[in-house]
Structure formats: C-alpha cells, structure tokens
Amino acid sequence: MDRVPILKIGDVLLVSIQIDMEDHVALQLQEDLAERIVVTGCHGVVIDISALDIVDSFVGRTLATIASISRVLDAETVVVGMRPAVAITLVELGLSLPGIRTALNVELGMDLLVQERMLVPMNDGDDESHD
Amino acid sequence: MVKSAPAMDEYRAGEAAVALSTDEVSRFADLLKGHGDRLTDLWTEEVARTLRGRLSQAELQRQTAELQRAFASAASAGAQDLGAEAASELRALLSELTISRARQGFTSTETAVSVYALKDAMLKILEEGETADGSTLRDYVAFSGFVDRAALYTFDAFVRAREELIADQAEQLLELSTPVVKLWEGVVAVPLVGTLDSARAQVVMERLLQTLVDTGSPYAIIDITGVPAVDTQVAQHILKTVVAARLMGADCIISGIRPQIAQTIVALGIEFGDIATKASLADALRHVLKITGSQKLER
Amino acid sequence: MTERIEVTADQDVVRVRQLVRTVAVGVNLSLVDQTKLVTAASELARNTLVYGGGGTVEIGQVQNGRRAGIRIVFTDRGPGIADVELALTDGYTTGGGLGLGLSGARRLVDEFDIDTAVGQGTSITVTKWCR
Numbered sequence A: 001m002d003r004v005p006i007l008k009i010g011d012v013l014l015v016s017i018q019i020d021m022e023d024h025v026a027l028q029l030q031e032d033l034a035e036r037i038v039v040t041g042c043h044g045v046v047i048d049i050s051a052l053d054i055v056d057s058f059v060g061r062t063l064a065t066i067a068s069i070s071r072v073l074d075a076e077t078v079v080v081g082m083r084p085a086v087a088i089t090l091v092e093l094g095l096s097l098p099g100i101r102t103a104l105n106v107e108l109g110m111d112l113l114v115q116e117r118m119l120v121p122m123n124d125g126d127d128e129s130h131d
Numbered sequence B: 001m002v003k004s005a006p007a008m009d010e011y012r013a014g015e016a017a018v019a020l021s022t023d024e025v026s027r028f029a030d031l032l033k034g035h036g037d038r039l040t041d042l043w044t045e046e047v048a049r050t051l052r053g054r055l056s057q058a059e060l061q062r063q064t065a066e067l068q069r070a071f072a073s074a075a076s077a078g079a080q081d082l083g084a085e086a087a088s089e090l091r092a093l094l095s096e097l098t099i100s101r102a103r104q105g106f107t108s109t110e111t112a113v114s115v116y117a118l119k120d121a122m123l124k125i126l127e128e129g130e131t132a133d134g135s136t137l138r139d140y141v142a143f144s145g146f147v148d149r150a151a152l153y154t155f156d157a158f159v160r161a162r163e164e165l166i167a168d169q170a171e172q173l174l175e176l177s178t179p180v181v182k183l184w185e186g187v188v189a190v191p192l193v194g195t196l197d198s199a200r201a202q203v204v205m206e207r208l209l210q211t212l213v214d215t216g217s218p219y220a221i222i223d224i225t226g227v228p229a230v231d232t233q234v235a236q237h238i239l240k241t242v243v244a245a246r247l248m249g250a251d252c253i254i255s256g257i258r259p260q261i262a263q264t265i266v267a268l269g270i271e272f273g274d275i276a277t278k279a280s281l282a283d284a285l286r287h288v289l290k291i292t293g294s295q296k297l298e299r
Numbered sequence C: 001m002t003e004r005i006e007v008t009a010d011q012d013v014v015r016v017r018q019l020v021r022t023v024a025v026g027v028n029l030s031l032v033d034q035t036k037l038v039t040a041a042s043e044l045a046r047n048t049l050v051y052g053g054g055g056t057v058e059i060g061q062v063q064n065g066r067r068a069g070i071r072i073v074f075t076d077r078g079p080g081i082a083d084v085e086l087a088l089t090d091g092y093t094t095g096g097g098l099g100l101g102l103s104g105a106r107r108l109v110d111e112f113d114i115d116t117a118v119g120q121g122t123s124i125t126v127t128k129w130c131r
Helices: A023-040 A055-072 A082-092 A106-117 B007-010 B021-033 B037-053 B057-076 B084-102 B107-129 B134-176 B198-215 B232-249 B261-266 B283-299 C010-026 C029-051 C100-110
Strands: A007-008 A011-018 A044-048 A076-080 A101-103 A127-130 B179-184 B187-193 B219-225 B251-255 B277-280 C002-007 C055-064 C067-078 C111-116 C121-130
Touching: A007 A023, A011 A023, A011 A106, A011 A127, A011 B084, A023 A055, A023 C010, A023 C100, A044 A106, A055 A076, A055 C029, A076 A106, A082 B198, A082 B232, A082 C029, A082 C100, A101 A106, A101 B232, A106 B134, B021 B057, B021 B134, B037 B057, B037 B107, B057 B084, B057 B107, B084 B107, B084 B134, B107 B134, B134 B198, B179 B283, B187 B198, B187 B283, B198 B219, B198 B232, B198 C111, B219 B283, B232 B251, B232 B261, B251 B283, B277 B283, C002 C010, C002 C029, C010 C029, C010 C055, C029 C055, C029 C067, C029 C100, C029 C121, C100 C111, C100 C121
Parallel strands: A011 A044, A044 A076, A076 A101, B187 B219, B219 B251, B251 B277
Antiparallel strands: A007 A011, A007 A127, B179 B187, C002 C055, C055 C067, C067 C121, C111 C121
8 A cells, every 4th residue: 555655854754745645545644644753752744745736625634634633742733835726726615724834845844843843953864764 | 830720510510511422522532633733733823823922833832732632632531521530631731721821921811712722723624624514513513612611711720820829918918917026035026017807816826826836935925006996806816815825835915005995995894814914015025024034033 | 528437445536536637638727727626526526435335427528619628427326415505505514524525616616516315316517617
C-alpha cells in the first residue's frame, strides 16, 4: 500500500504529499503522523500539498484532523504550497479549513513554526528519514 | 496554425440536400484525377485573374494542385458531402489555406473565389468532352454543389480565425491592464484600474494568487484607487480573493478606499470583517512593513 | 461517447478524478474550471461509494452549439435521499465532518440535477461548460 513518507528535520516533521491519495492512504497518514510525533517528540509538522491538484472535503477534513491531533500532542501544524486553483475552488466550495495554519511554501512554513513556537533551529546533522 | 475548424456537426445538418450520390462521387473523382494537369492549369488561370499578381504563379500553381489532390482523394474515398469522414483532410487543407491567405492580406471573398474557380475549370473540361449532354449538366450541378460547400467552408474558417484572434487580444489586453508589482521583500501590489466585471475579476484573482506563489510573498496590497465604483459584486470578488489568499498562507490589505466608496460599502452592508483597509497604498505598505518588522524583532 | 467507471472501492474515486481531469483537459477547460469539476466529481463519486453503497460514474463530452462541455452522471442503488432540499442546504451532513457534499458540489458546476427517492437509489447529473 502507498504510504506517504514523513521526514524528520530538526524539531519538525515534514510530509510532502506527492500522490493522488486514496482515502485510506490519507487516514493512514493521520495515524502515522500521530505516532511519529510521539516517538520523535517533534513540535512542528509541515505538510506540503504543492503537488496536489485538488483538495476535496475529505482531504480537507483529514488535514484539519491532523492539525487537531498534533496540537493535542503539543505540535503545531502548517499546511504549505496550496495551489491558486485549489484555493479558489475551496472558497467556492465553502471549505474554510478551520484551525489550520498555512504558508506559501516549506521555507515560510518553517519560519512560521520557528516564530510561533520558538522551535529549536535546525541542525544539519539531525535529519532522519522514515518510510 | 488553426486552433479550431468549423465543427463537423454543423456541416452534417443541411448536407443531405446537396449530398452527391455514390455514382456522382465516383464520376467527380474521375474528372478530378482523369484531367489532372489540365484542370489544374485552367483552375490556376482563373484564380490568377482574380488575385491579380499578388501571389506568384508558382505558389498559386502549387496551392491549386494541392487543393485538387485533396478534392480528388476525398471523392475517391467516397465523400458524398463535405462533412464526411473521408473529406476531413480536404477540410483541414481548406482551413489552412484560409489562414495563410488571411495572413497575406487576402479577403475572405478572394479565398472563397479561389475555390469557386474550380467550377469554371470543370465546366470547361466538361464542355470540351465528347458527350456534353443533359447528364453532363446534371453532373456539373452536383459537383458544383460540393465545391460551393467547400468555398463556404473557407468563409467559416475565416470568421473563426478572426474570432480566435480577437479573443486572444482581449486576453492579452486583460493581462496588460492588471499588472502585479513587487513592492518590497514579501509584498506585492495589484493596482486595480477601471471597472471590475466578473471576467476581469477572475483574471485578476488568478494572477494575484499565482504571483504570491511565484514570488513567495505573504502580503498583497490590493489598491482600488482606480476603481470608479464598488458594488456588491466587485466587493464579493475582492473578498473571495482575500479568502483564497489566506487559505494559501498569504494576507491581503485593501488600499485606496475613497470616501464615497467607504460610504457605499457601509450602505450596502458589505462586511470586510478582519481584512485590513487603508486609505492609501503608502499606508498599506507602512502597515505591512510594521507587521513584518515586528515579526523579525521577535526572533 | 461516454466512459464508465464502476465505483466500489477507494481507488475508484481516484480513477474518477483522473479520468475527469483527462477529459477536462481534452475539452480545453480552464485550469480553475478543471479543478472545480474534478473536485466536484471527487465529492460526488465518494458519496456514491460511501452513502450509495457503490455505483457507477459516466463521463462524457457534450456540445451546446459551439461550446463544448462535460457531463458526468453519478448513479447508485443506495437508500436514496429522503429530503433533497435539506441535503442541498449548506452545512448539512449525515456523515460527520464539514458537511458540504451536495451544496458545495453544486456551486462548482454549471448544471446540477438530482433524481432520488427513498429506496430507489440516487442519480446526480452535473455539467460544466467551457467559457
């Protein structure tokens, strides 16, 4: 089964969604992230959706749930890279993604987390990838 | 390059009346192929007369021969009317011819007449033939119908090409009149000028949002100094743009709100909610710099 | 000429998205309109699966004079919708979540028709035209 990879970069977990996810893959990501947050003790999550050409209500719900679960686990989530066409469609759809922080790209997302949470700045030797 | 040619469906309707019978089609093919060169020469002569030297003889000969071959293959393949599948290459060639002639400055009539001239050439050939009788005349009438349709097709192709050109230009105009300017690190500005209808608003919205992504600018200042009137529709468009920008992780400030516009907004009951509004672009920029400056201080 | 997809599992919803995208590109729908249509199709295909117990999706090109468009029909033999008016109201949901299914999808397309009755299944037809 396709699993969305989660990368640890310093105190942040980076998720880059590259595929058109089936619903159960999205749910699996939710579970995997919760587990990784606890295991790594990270305080930030960046979800990069720049490769998604649509975000429907299911994905929207999943992102919102991820943000809520992360917050309970003491981590802040930022969703980055939303495409203009997707944003315009979400506005028309009436989906507002409540409780989700967003930023234009991974870099700005990281900046936001550092600002908000006074996160430990990234150390070069601290990366580890997870499949 | 022809982006689109008149739809086949439009030609199907009303074709039945002028369709050739299978026998006529094969006689048509025989005529076109059997008298090949002579027909081409006669045809070219006719056309040359109308175009009056604006096209070289060699080029004209080449175009005519190509057209004739296309008519011949369509007829050999059994195309009983111009809308037939077998005539698709002929239609494509007619479109190409129309476009290139239009580019060279020929009118649609001149192009159509170039096609019509085939009839004169055919008539001459038929008259020269041994048996010029009633059946020959009937054939001629049938073939003419086919050629007429082909000439009309070029008119349609011409109109389509012009419409596409106009649409392209309108789009370019739209783009030119909605510039997005990078004002500072992380701040872009969109000075809106003129009336904002639905179509324009869409384009502006999309361009603004795309620029935010391309430049990585978290702030956009939408300046409406140049917008003469703001009605509910315009306000809706601006609001949607701001909401979309926020979804993406950027924020917008609206500037250039004149006193009359402010009154209209309040009177219409339009809620800008928590969207920052400033009187001038300068105020808006100052506002953004303050926010980003204080963000930097916190680090 | 229509293409038909049987929707019986998660991956079929993805297939519907991808096929609608392909047809939309073929008909030269603008990027934003493509995104809206694919998003609506995703919502409705998922409904067919989740609420309708599975069904079919038929996608075809249509013509209105000179304008080309896409018509998609979502059919299921599920329980049907008892109160269509209510289901079409913003914010309504039976499944928990942001509840924007039908009304949201309706806003994303040009024409929206729903044919349903309790115990008779549901058929939804949507159309989007090129501008």
